[in-house]
Amino acid sequence: MSNGSLGSWSTSNASWEDIGAENGTDLLTPQDGFDHGSLPYRIANILISVSILLISIFGLMGNGTVIWFLGFCMKRNPFTTFILHLAAADLGTLICLIFFAIVSLLWSFSLLPWYVYNLFMSFGTIPLLFMYNTGQYLLIAISMDRCVSVVFPLWHRCHRPPYFSTLVCVSIWIISFLFTAIDIFTPYTDFYQFLMNAILCLPLMTLSTMVLFIKVYFRSQKWKKGKALTAILLALLVFLFLAFPFTCILLICFFTPVTDYNVQSVAISVGLLCSCLNSSINPLIYFLIGRNKRAQSRESMKVILQRLFKEEENCREKREVPVQTQM
Incomplete structure (x- = not known):
């Protein structure tokens, strides 16, 4: 994996040799890596790293709760299988981001040797890219599955293979792992991954979102709008x-010659912060959509998840009974 594949949260985004060669100087020392002009960027990176660390902690709690209840306390169905794997991918992404934030803070306060920091930023991106891409592919699979369920509800209910969700999730984990493994030995493979994400995944995600929104909220007003679909x-x-800002920022960094490593570092940090928010917010969405607003007492997360993910199945069953009766 190339040293500058994901970038870093400081001017060591490229190796010290590359920076020295570009400036016409010898190998830079750690003290030469930062000057007084980069102090605002260092402060920005520190603030972003602290934000990522705090948000990730809450995200770990939320995704861990979802994994616990869906994996061990509730009966799984094809829909919750997707949600369980998505929570696991988000959890892995947040764990990687926590390590990145800690290492970045230690480096910013000169508590970590530069070669250890450079080594971590070079190889620590491997599990992060693995989890990031896996979560993205899983969400695409969920969106496509929901599109089929609202456009072809009878086929989705009666002709869908029973272990389809599990097979899809396992396949996504394997494919994402293979992409990451190839990236270790082949330079610039991650560039093509992010390019594929922007060219293929973004249109698929946008199209699925538009289909679901139009089908449910405009063309299907007689159907009950399930909370699970809203979530x-x-x-x-x-x-x-x-x-996707994370993907776009990285592609811009690949295509644009680096003139200021400080600006690139802050831009990548913002992209990582967006990814951190994305991986942390899904449990909050489940809670806000699934809770009973009229309930006087505080409901447990298990009750909320049961209501949220079983309501969609119940709604589909009610819609399909008349169709099956006519047949």
Whole structure:
């Protein structure tokens, strides 16, 4: 994996040799890596790193709760299988971001040797890219599955293979792992991954979101608007606004010659912060959409998840009974 594949949160985005060669100087020392002019960028990186650390902690709690209840306390269905794997990918992404934030803070306060920092930023991006891409592909699979369920509800209910969700999730994990493994040995593979994300994944995600929104809120007013579908729509919208800026920023960094490593560092930090928010907000969406606003007492997360993810199945069953009766 190339050293500058994901970038870093400081001017060591490129190796010290590259920076020295570009400036016509010898190998830079750690003290030479920052000057007085880069102090505002260092402060910005520190603030962003602290924000990522705090948000990730709450995201870990939320996704961990979802994994616990969906994986061990509730009966799984094809829909919750997708949600369970998505929560696991988000959890892995947040764990990687926590390590990135800690290492960045240690480096910013000169508590970590520069070669350790450079080594971590070079190889620590591997699990982050793995989890990031896996979560993205899983959300695309969820959006396509929901599109089929609202456009062809009878086929989705009666002719869908029983273990389809599990097979799709396992396949996504394997494909994402293979892409990441190839990236270790082949330079610029991650560039093509992000290019594929922008050219293929973004249009698919946008199209799925538009189909779901139009089908449910405009053309299907007689259908009951399930809370689960509303939660997925919100998750898709959040993903489009938060996750893809990370991909776009990295592609811009690949295409644009680096003139200021400080600016590039802050830009990548903002992209990572958006990804952190995206991986942390889904449990909050489930809670806000699934809770009973009229309930006097405080409901447990298990009750909220049960109501949220079972309501969609119940709504589909009610819609399909008349169709099956006519047949």
